[in-house]
Amino acid sequence: MKNNKYKKALTGGAAAAEALRQINPDVAPVYPITPQTPIIETFAKFCADGKARTEIMTAESEHSAISAAVGSQAAGARTVTATSSQGLALMNEILYIASGMRLPIVMLISARALSAPINIHGDHSDVMGARDTGWIQLFSENSQEVYDNTIIGTKLAERSELPIMVIMDGFTTSHSVENLEMLPDGTVRKFVGRYKNKEALLNVKKPHTFGPVSLPDSYFELKIDQDEAMKEVLKNYEETAGEFKEVSGRDYELIEEYRAKDADHILVLIGSTAGTAKDVVDNIREKGEKVGLVKIKLFRPFPYKEVAVAVSKAKSIAVMDRSISFGSVPPLYSEIINSVKDCDLRVASYVYALGGRDIFTKDIERVFEDLISGNISDKTEYLNAKTQ
């Protein structure tokens, strides 16, 4: 690895903060929560040191922070915030307002378990709980992806006129120091450009109303429009990621396929565990079994077609979820079942690492062993849980 000043080692939280510094948003209303801490702590320091000119607003709760973000973005300012867990849950009411008003707010999320019982550790319960709020959801595997997704996500949100959650795994990514290659400040600033809002509350020459009442004669169509806008995000993502590749050399497709093209058995999952799974895939491939991985990056909108194409030739696939949908099937599994309804393959469901439970190589090996031996349960299995 050649040494240059853009090659660094940072926590996921600090990587997000570096991207925010380079993007230099206008406003950041914030309220602290673990494990989001390294994001805003680092970014606020950049602002205090004059390295970014963002106005940091300290709110009295997450509900207020996101409400201020809605006001600020509607006024015409590029606005960012960050949260986790209970903070995201408390924001819930306003998340729908941000998306319904088509405000491209960027929110960094360090994904964490939800209470009760109290648990500060990583899982996907918080972000999965917000999956139907009309926000784009873009997941990251490591510090590099957190950095890149923050930059891509800002442009994608503004291009789509929809808010975005740029998500990293709490602690595993937010607090781990990993290598990454940054881009020059000027490159990032040019890539995201100046925020040009089509309509703004404070555009005195052409004032607009945001979020007025919409009665039964119009509400329905507005929601259909919103869904159409969300579906457009898939195309917008490809365009934005393509532009990002031109400036960074890093290629981010809608889904990441790792040794999946000729694989008989494919694992599908989201987030930092994809890294561990890639090592497992290589290990099992050396033993002669054709296994592969499909990593989901965009969860909203969900890339149904791309997933179907990626797994269509496999004999069986396993889906690993890091959250539970009580009384239903796990969220990612549900989406994958919908993606493969026309494919002839078996699909296994696993839940792992709730509330920060460790996930080991041996757990992922066990999933592949189940697929290879045809030991596919109709029920969701729990990895490394004490019930087994």
Place this chain on the structure above:
Amino acid sequence: MKFYKDTLEIIFFARAGQGAKSAAEILAQAAVAEGKHIQAFPYYGPERSGAPTKAYVRISSRPIRTHEPITDPDLVVVMDDTLLKTENVTKNLDENESLIVNTKKTEEEIRKLAKGFKGNIKTIDAIGIAEDTIGQPRPNGVMLGKIVSVIKVVKLENVFDQFRKIFEKKVGKAITQKNILAIERGHDSL
């Protein structure tokens, strides 16, 4: 068994407040300065001063993708010898691998506590050296020096550089210089 044998994996066993997380990060950043791929991450638990904690470091010439905690270390660093009684610090540590312990005890005494471990044991009175050089019972710098002398994974100058980079602004030049002396004394100790 380890899949990537070219990745060096270190576990620090410490008590919260002893600076294991900082030591892990300084070592990792020194490796970054030498063009290596790294990971440095703490055990994610509530940090109560004095509670047992862990920090992990991976250093490799190849990109590191895994995010599992280290289960099969090449080196174990124990910052407080009372942890030898409560934690299984030598789990999966083989006879060609090393255990470094901050202690006033001798190597033989530590070997008795190390549950049948047959590999290399290095002891160092890091707190004594730290009190002598820095005037504070902070073992992490001394231990960093010792780690470098035992496994030679990075150049000592790069550890000094990273210490300066991370701490000089916070603690000032005089205290930084004392800490660098502590790292050096840890390195040069027998």
